[in-house]
Amino acid sequence: MVDSPAPPPLQPVVVGVSPGQPPHIVQHAARFAAAFRAELICAYVNPGRFTTSESDDGSVTSRSIDPDFSEPGEDEFDAGLEAELADILAGTHVTWSTRLLAGDITVALGHLATTVDAAMIVVGTHERSFSGGVQEFFNRSVAVHLAHRQQRPVVVIPARPPGVTSPLPWVEAP
Incomplete structure (x- = not known):
């Protein structure tokens, strides 16, 4: 009798999160995690x-770049953001966790994805506006940087959900 090998561990889905981010970005990431029967890792950089x-799970210990501007609690995942994520993910039946990362957003998300052998990285776009467009032109987007530097899929979710029109008449809806 031949023993069959154990199934490979499921690869988690990493989603970049930030306070005030549109909830549908995390909801889409949760759908991917559910489809893969994988953990959703919500990472704030x-x-x-x-x-x-x-640590082995990709969590980090960090220090402020400016030692004169260090605030208490800066080295802990924001409780308000975690509560916001709990509300968004309630009822999804997806196992999820948080990671607080530090440094360049694209480098940190990419490194976490490599560390946990993620199936994909999910990020959202910025709100479309004149100042946002100029900022993205000069800084390039997190999604573009990740797509050029990753060996794994990067899924980009538009900031506005489908069917929502822009409040600014001169900005086209996606």
């Missing part, structure tokens, strides 16, 4: 900090 150490 604090660009004002740098990583000092890392």
Whole structure:
């Protein structure tokens, strides 16, 4: 009798999150995680900090780039954001967790995805506006940077859900 090998561990789905982000971005990421029967890892990157150490699960310990501007609680996942995620993910039956990362957003999300061998990275776009367009032109988007630097799929969810028109008459709806 030949023993069949154990099934490979399921690859999680990593989603970049931030306070005030449209909820449908996390909802789409949860749908992917549910379809893959995988964990959803909600990762927030604090660009004002740098990583000092890392755990096996991809979580990091960090320090403020400016030691004179360190605020208490900056090294913990924001409780308000976690509550917001809990509301968004309630009833999805998806196992999810949070990670607080530090540094460049694209580097941090990419490194986390590699560390946990993620099936994909899900990110949202910025709200379409004149200032947002100029900012993206000069800074390039997180999605573009990830797509050029990753060996795994990057799924980009528009900031506005389908069917929602722009409140600004001169900005076209997606």
